[in-house]
Amino acid sequence: MxxxxxxxxxxxxxxxxxxxxxxxxxxxxxxxxxxxxxxxxxxxxxxxxxxxxxxxxxxxxxxxxxxxxxxxxxxxxxxxxxxxxxxxxxxxxxxxxxxxxxxxxxxxxxxxxxxxxxxxxxxxxxxxxxxxxxxxxxxxxxxxxxxxxxxxxxxxxxxxxxxxxxxxxxxxxxxxxxxxxxxxxxxxxxxxxxxxxxxxxxxxxxxxxxxxxxxxxxSSVLHHLPSDETLRRIRARHPGRLVQLDHAPDESSDPLVSRVARDHGVGLEVVYGGVGELQSRRFGSLTIEVSGAEPAVEAAIVDLVASGRAAEVTHA
Ligand SMILES: Nc1ncnc2c1ncn2[C@@H]1O[C@H](COP(=O)(O)OP(=O)(O)OP(=O)(O)O)[C@@H](O)[C@H]1O
Ligand SMILES: [Mg+2]
Missing domain, CATH: 3.40.50.300 (P-loop containing nucleotide triphosphate hydrolases)
Structure with missing residues (x-):
């Protein structure tokens, strides 16, 4: 090391x-x-x-x-x-x-x-x-x-x-x-x-x-991100592609989420998430399932990732 x-x-x-x-x-x-x-x-x-x-x-x-x-x-x-x-x-x-x-x-x-x-x-x-x-x-x-x-x-x-x-x-x-x-x-x-x-x-x-x-x-001390074990359970219930989105200002009405859902005609369901504080800075994350027709899902994910606040979940 x-x-x-x-x-x-x-x-x-x-x-x-x-x-x-x-x-x-x-x-x-x-x-x-x-x-x-x-x-x-x-x-x-x-x-x-x-x-x-x-x-x-x-x-x-x-x-x-x-x-x-x-x-x-x-x-x-x-x-x-x-x-x-x-x-x-x-x-x-x-x-x-x-x-x-x-x-x-x-x-x-x-x-x-x-x-x-x-x-x-x-x-x-x-x-x-x-x-x-x-x-x-x-x-x-x-x-x-x-x-x-x-x-x-x-x-x-x-x-x-x-x-x-x-x-x-x-x-x-x-x-x-x-x-x-x-x-x-x-x-x-x-x-x-x-x-x-x-x-x-x-x-x-x-x-x-x-x-x-x-x-x-x-994830043992902050609960905004699912552990890999939790993620496996989520995947069993939510077969669609998953995206993690940072710093959601408000879990129910993030403007980015509603715009992407509207623009691409996809379903965006929050399956995990939370907001916390660390070193006096607020931060949080939502895990979102993107569902719909494949090309629309792909376009929605590209759009979310382009915001710089999101990444597709590829592990677990
Ligand atoms: N880089 C290394 N080279 C050689 N031996 C190592 C190395 N890292 C760990 N070990 C060996 O692994 C064993 C465990 O290491 P250590 O006691 O440092 O772990 P620890 O992380 O402090 O564990 P604990 O949380 O139980 O105190 C020891 O026998 C140590 O000699
Ligand atoms: Mg030790």
Whole structure:
């Protein structure tokens, strides 16, 4: 695979279990070595480093985990102080930094608590504070919200967004939940069988998913496009040719639809669709069956496609 993440982005990687997401992520801080190819972080080729240099490069990369990975025998304060100690900071500097981080994650009153006394969301906030301790350029996150309920997930994602905005931290985030991608990512890559099968702006990928796997992920959280399974059921009931039409302003009275029906004397029946919102932009899609005499159907589809808003459904 070849993937480029721009500085300052929140970049999501989504895929089913076994796709290779964690493996990819672990190459970014060289916990895993690629057998071929290179991994660069900033202007450092991390996949070629070892020893002290690798250690230094890793300090520029924070990591958070699904299972938080906190030190159970140490207080919240000491968990966050740990990477600062490793980096060689003095006690006074460590105190300042830990206090700042505790305030940032909203846990100033928990400095002396132990991990076992915290909720899952609080543990992950400690994990984030620890990962941000050395002010890394990059934060990598492997399913960091997968063990949390939706409300707590939202709080953790808010915190990641703040880290991105306030500290300028580039975030590379792995998840199998499309909702997480929708919530905070700028760009997304979809992985399958060790490869990137699709990537792009979150809005574009959600509005126009190309690969079947992407379509399944998108239709799991947005309901404007039928999944391939749903499409097969629709086809069983609607044998005519199907067209997908974007951004229908109003499902019942899209002027394009009524004009094409009138001009070509065809039937246009909405068989699936919806309108939603993503990154404050409205978007939606209608799946329409075109029925009538074959030449008229063909002409109607050509007309719809010429509008630039429609494409014939050829998959499933
Ligand atoms: N490009 C690759 N080259 C070599 N091995 C790979 C590659 N991609 C994935 N694998 C192997 O596939 C297996 C699953 O990969 P990995 O754990 O990264 O998947 P995942 O997407 O994180 O899955 P999960 O969602 O279950 O965490 C691992 O044994 C890993 O070594
Ligand atoms: Mg994984």
């Amino acid at each position: 070849s993937l480029r993440v721009e500085a300052g982005q929140i970049f999501g990687i989504v895929g089913y279990s076994g796709a290779g997401k964690s493996t990819l992520l672990r190459t970014v801080n060289a916990l895993e070595r690629p057998t071929g190819g290179r991994v660069r972080v900033g202007d450092v080729e991390i996949s070629a480093l070892a020893g002290r240099e690798l250690h230094r490069a890793r300090q520029r990369i924070g990591m958070i985990f699904q299972q938080f990975n906190l030190l159970r025998s140490r207080t919240v304060y000491k968990n966050i102080a740990y990477p600062l100690k490793l980096a060689g900071l003095g006690e006074a500097q460590i105190l300042d930094r830990v206090e700042e981080l505790l305030a940032f994650v909203g846990l100033s009153d928990k400095a002396l608590s132990y991990p076992s006394q915290l909720s899952g969301g609080q543990k992950q906030r400690v994990g984030i504070a620890r990962a941000l301790a050395n002010r890394p350029d990059v934060l990598i996150s492997d399913e960091s919200t997968s063990a949390l309920d939706p409300q707590t997930t939202g709080e953790v994602l808010d915190l990641l967004r703040r880290a991105n905005r306030e500290y300028g931290t580039t975030i590379l985030l792995v998840t199998h939940e499309m909702d997480v991608i929708r919530e905070i990512c700028d760009r997304v890559a979809v992985m399958q069988d060790g490869r990137v099968v699709e990537h792009g702006d979150v809005f574009d990928v959600f509005a126009h998913p190309q690969h079947p796997t992407t379509r399944r992920f998108v």
